[in-house]
Amino acid sequence: xxxxxxxxxxxxxxxxxxxxxxxxxxxxxxxxxxxxxxxxxxxxxxxxxxxxxxxxxxxxxxxxxxxxxxxxxxxxxxxxxxxxxxxxxxxxxxxxxxxxxxxxxxxxxxxxxxxxxxxxxxxxxxxxxxxxxxxxxxxxxxxxxxxxxxxxxxxxxxxxxxxxxxxxxxxxxxxxxxxxxxxxxxxxxxxxxxxxxxxxxxxxxxxxxxxxxxxxxxxxxxxxxxxxxxxxxxxxxxxxxxxxxxxxxxxxxxxxxxxxxxxxxxxxxxxxxxxxxxxxxxxxxxxxxxxxxxxxxxxxxxxxxxxxxxxxxxxxxxxxxxxxxxxxxxxxxxxxxxxxxxxxxxxxxxxxxxxxxxxxxxxxxxxxxxxxxxxxxxxxxxxxxxxxxxxxxxxxxxxxxxxxxxxxxxxxxxxxxxxxxxxxxxxxxxxxxxxxxxxxxxxxxxxxxxxxxxxxxxxxxxxxxxxxxxxxxxxxxxxxxxxxxxxxxxxxxxxxxxxxxxxxxxxxxxxxxxxxxxxxxxxxxxxxxxxxxxxxxxxxxxxxxxxxxxxxxxxxxxxxxxxxxxxxxxxxxxxxxxxxxxxxxxxxxxxxxxxxxxxxxxxxxxxxxxxxxxxxxxxxxxxxxxxxxxxxxxxxxxxxxxxxxxxxxxxxxxxxxxxxxxxxxxxxxxxxxxxxxxxxxxxxxxxxxxxxxxxxxxxxxxxxxxxxxxxxxxxxxxxxxxxxxxxxxxxxxxxxxxxxxxxxxxxxxxxxxxxxxxxxxxxxxxxxxxxxxxxxxxxxxxxxxxxxxxxxxxxxx
Numbered sequence: 114x115x116x117x118x119x120x121x122x123x124x125x126x127x128x129x130x131x132x133x134x135x136x137x138x139x140x141x142x143x144x145x146x147x148x149x150x151x152x153x154x155x156x157x158x159x160x161x162x163x164x165x166x167x168x169x170x171x172x173x174x175x176x177x178x179x180x181x182x183x184x185x186x187x188x189x190x191x192x193x194x195x196x197x198x199x200x201x202x203x204x205x206x207x208x209x210x211x212x213x214x215x216x217x218x219x220x221x222x223x224x225x226x227x228x229x230x231x232x233x234x235x236x237x238x239x240x241x242x243x244x245x246x247x248x249x250x251x252x253x254x255x256x257x258x259x260x261x262x263x264x265x266x267x268x269x270x271x272x273x274x275x276x277x278x279x280x281x282x283x284x285x286x287x288x289x290x291x292x293x294x295x296x297x298x299x300x301x302x303x304x305x306x307x308x309x310x311x312x313x314x315x316x317x318x319x320x321x322x323x324x325x326x327x328x329x330x331x332x333x334x335x336x337x338x339x340x341x342x343x344x345x346x347x348x349x350x351x352x353x354x355x356x357x358x359x360x361x362x363x364x365x366x367x368x369x370x371x372x373x374x375x376x377x378x379x380x381x382x383x384x385x386x387x388x389x390x391x392x393x394x395x396x397x398x399x400x401x402x403x404x405x406x407x408x409x410x411x412x413x414x415x416x417x418x419x420x421x422x423x424x425x426x427x428x429x430x431x432x433x434x435x436x437x438x439x440x441x442x443x444x445x446x447x448x449x450x451x452x453x454x455x456x457x458x459x460x461x462x463x464x465x466x467x468x469x470x471x472x473x474x475x476x477x478x479x480x481x482x483x484x485x486x487x488x489x490x491x492x493x494x495x496x497x498x499x500x501x502x503x504x505x506x507x508x509x510x511x512x513x514x515x516x517x518x519x520x521x522x523x524x525x526x527x528x529x530x531x532x533x534x535x536x537x538x539x540x541x542x543x544x545x546x547x548x549x550x551x552x553x554x555x556x557x558x559x560x561x562x563x564x565x566x567x568x569x570x571x572x573x574x575x576x577x578x579x580x581x582x583x584x585x586x587x588x589x590x591x592x593x594x595x596x597x598x599x600x601x602x603x604x605x606x607x608x609x610x611x612x613x614x615x616x617x618x619x620x621x622x623x624x625x626x627x628x629x630x631x632x633x634x635x636x637x638x639x640x641x642x643x644x645x646x647x648x649x650x651x652x653x654x655x656x657x658x659x660x661x662x663x664x665x666x667x668x669x670x671x672x673x674x675x676x677x678x679x680x681x682x683x684x685x686x687x688x689x690x691x692x693x694x695x696x697x698x699x700x701x702x703x704x705x706x707x708x709x710x711x712x713x714x715x716x717x718x719x720x721x722x723x724x725x726x727x728x729x730x731x732x733x734x735x736x737x738x739x740x741x742x743x744x745x746x747x748x749x750x751x752x753x754x755x756x757x758x759x760x761x762x763x764x765x766x767x768x769x770x771x772x773x774x775x776x777x778x779x780x781x782x783x784x785x786x787x788x789x790x791x792x793x794x795x796x797x798x799x800x801x802x803x804x805x806x807x808x809x810x811x812x813x814x815x816x817x818x819x820x821x822x823x824x825x826x827x828x829x830x831x832x833x834x835x836x837x838x839x840x841x842x843x844x845x846x847x848x849x850x851x852x853x854x855x856x857x858x859x860x861x862x863x864x865x866x867x868x869x870x871x872x873x874x875x876x877x878x879x880x881x882x883x884x885x886x887x888x889x890x891x892x893x894x895x896x897x898x899x900x901x902x903x904x905x906x907x908x909x910x
Contacts (some may be wrong), residue, residue: 166195166779166818169732169772173265174287175247176451176525177274179536179609179619183723186619186667186679188736188767192264194289196781199818199828199860201302201874201903203310203336205230205243205256205264205286210832212266213767213783214812215239218837220888220895226382226467226509228429229254235268235281235740236763236789236805241692242283244275246437250286251515251546252459254431259312259334260354260372262287268767269738270683270717272663273621276544276603277691280715280742281763290368291328291358293318297910304874304903308338326361340381341876341901345421345581347379350431364443376431382423382467383886383893385503385576388415391848395472395892407473409495410846414577418882418896422505422574423466425581426588433459447527451540454520463511464588466571468503470892472845502573508586512551519544532612539606547598548694552636554591593650595633597694602626617669619681627688628658631696655696657708661686667719675725681718688712703755705746710757715742731772731780739764747794759794761805763787777822782815799841799849799891806889809835809853824864829878832856840889847891854883854897862907872905 170191172181182189192211202208209215215234221227229252232239243250250256258264267274268282275283299313312334319327335351352374359367386392387410396406435457442450494500523540556570571586605623612618633653665683672678689706690696699709721736745759765786773779789805791797797806804810812835818828835853857879862872876898883897 166199166820167773168193168196168779168781168816169730170263171729174263175265175274175285176523176538177247177605177607177621179525179538179607180617180669183675183725183732184609184617184619184669184671184677185723186669186677186681186721187270187665187683187719188268188721188734188738188769190266190268190769190771190783192266192781194262196816197258197261197264198907199862199872200816200830200858201860201872201905203257203259205258205284206232208258208261208264209266209284211781211783211814211816213785213814214787214809214834215266216834218807218809218834218886220383220886220893222842222889226380226465226888226893227253228380228461228463228511230256232284233807234266234279234284235787236761236808237279237281237742238692239279239282239284242271242275242279244283244285245435246288246453247275247285248437248453248455248457248519248521249275249517249544249546251457251517251548252431252433252461252513253511254376254433254459254461255348255378256286257334257336257350257352257374258286259352260288260332262289269719269740270663270665270681270685270715272661272685272715273605273607273623273665273683276601276623276625276663277627277661277687277712278685279687279692280685280713281717281740288354288370288372289314289330289332289356290370291330291356291361292316293320293326293328293361298908300905300907302903302905304338305341305901306339306343308336308341308903310334310336310338320362324362325359326363328358328361330356330358340898342419342896342899343381343421344419345379345423345425346381348376349378350374350376366441368437368439368441370435370437370439372433372435374431374433376429378429378431379427380423380429380463380465381421381895382465382509383888383895384416384418384420384422385468385470386848386887386891386894387470387576388413389848389884389894390852391850393846395470395844395846397472397845407495413501414498416577420577420579421581422468422503422579423581424505424571424583424586426584426586427465427581428463429465430462431459433457449525450522451525452520452522456516456518458514458516460514461511463509463513465509466505466586467507467509468505468574468893469507469890470503470847471890498577499575501576503576503579504573505571506556508553508556508571508588510553510588512553512590514549516547517544534611536609536611537607540604542601542603542605544601544603545598546601546694547596549594549596551590551594552592554589556586591636593634593636595631595695597629597631597633597690597696599627599629599690599694601628614674615671617671617677618666619669620664620666621683622664623662625661625663626658627661627691629656629688629690629694629696631655631690631694633695653698655698655708657689657696659688659712661688661712675729676723678722680720683717685715685717686712701755703746703748707746710746711744713742713744715740717741727772727774731770731774734767734769736767737765738767741792745794760792761790761794762792763789763805763808777820778817779819780815780817782813782817784811784813786811797840798838799844799847800838801841802838804838806838806840809837811835811853818860824870826860826862828860828862830858830860832858837884837887839887839891842889844890844892848887849891851884851887851894854881856881856883856897868910869906869908872907874903874905876901876903 265285302310332354340346356370394410521542554568607621667681697704719738724733744757747759767785769783813833816830864870880900885897886895
């Protein structure tokens, strides 16, 4: 299925030219490198070419996992910094391509386009289950990985680990910390679509003569570039992350971290699905007022997948700040107490001019693809596609701020009770999360009281040749908005009990008390005949508090020292308002956030085996899993009322391999099947079948590198995602699914000397045309990135 026709962006040169802000940032930070070159304090860092890339991890950074990964009865994949660097990945979404079946497959609802890391995992939206160093990270933004040591993808039961969460797992980003060594590393990249990026990672040991172990680390990045295969879309960001560690070689250690991120992007609303396989006219069968169905749309050509249907006024501005203080104290060699305090704030101001592309209505004859307005039918000529237009009638506005304040205290201990050894972790955490948002006028004319607000509207875009340089819509706040917050007190305990060399039991239990408050105002506009427009502001004030109890247990049998066979069970829950801090009044409506509804609950069963082979250099994993989700909201076909009788299931197999097959050959690979089904309730798919949306039945990922003895490293990867079914909302004529696809990438790097290597990454090597994401109605899709390239100079001193 050939979707994408335009290939406008190619690599133009290999030496990056950074913007003024980028250059200033990097020059200011590069001073330590100059010091190292002139014989200062920084010693030389020598990179050896005789060892393969190390993609294997033995332990999670999360102390709640009280056993090594080989003995942990759960599917956990760790994506290390090495593989992120080898692939030239810059965002969390790109890093997650290394775990099968996890991705940003969902583009959003009709009038709303998803922003940031909108991740689906095993059949369910996991966007609200993203954590940084074990603490929830709020905001629908794109996360850069410049300061990330590794990404841990935890699949299956997770309520015990993190409290309220999505049914099928969570993602934990582990940040870089100072070390007792001197190093200075960095990179400069240039690539397709005028991509420019520079980053530095400077670590300085501050240990004094009296032996106090202290270190300082500074990570920074600046990026400015377009998106290959997409016109006008742009990503521009800079970020800085200083961190200080004290007492690294003492029983008491203090870590102070700060992160500041600034983004000024142009967002992407996708392109119309017109002309794709499965597309037919969006007009319903019965059209009144003498308007015929536009059957000529059944044979319409695809639009150029590089087309941008927004406007030059669109923007996505993000400011994020995060401060973290962590104190660790070793009471004894086997007992450690930790306390972590964090305050974080993410502000996002966003406007995207979007479209729906729906059909003619039976009441007023207004259609949106192509735009046909009653009284102006001559503006569109059915036989001349160049005259077709699409109405840019859905500006997606977001002015949102998320804040979090948390304090966690935990203890880790190893001890024996008789012949049973324990590895224990338990703690308490206090969390306050808050989200505020402002609302804006819809296109057209609106008023509040005696004040007239002329919101206006954008002119329609030419379907095959859209022009972003237009005016007409005024973004005006309407004085309403929302304010939601959740306070949580959580208590948890985990323990791995070792009975003998063959048998272990890992168990965890968590209790949460949460309280959610939601205050909002909504504007309703009305006009009687030709009279003046009137407005009404309606307040909503809702509260909900309850308790959650989550647990997990796993029995482990060890055939050998470096292997395990296990069976496990665990639970998770997502209460009303748990994902978006919004509540809905009880009694009516289909919102899962209704205050009279119970939490969505999930139960996961898993059996599997893990083996560390080839002298423990390679990890092999295999698991069979099943997750049942209950308390889903469905509508009764007789009473038309909504009840929590819905049930869904996802089950399958997951296989993985990671590590060094030889001294020069590294590999990371995974395969999964996801068989999904609605057990109780109506279909959630456009084609009426019983599976779940945005979940490929099969998915595969592979990355491998080989190091030659003369400084050359070659690498490559493959990704496969099976057919994706979209959701349903009554849309007519749009594709119900998108086809499966394979994508291949390649990498080559050459070490020029002990300090510098040059790396070339080529993405989508065979220029595969595919759909990366589709929205719920099927009116819009995101094209997969066409063949593109990036060249990077890496340096280390």
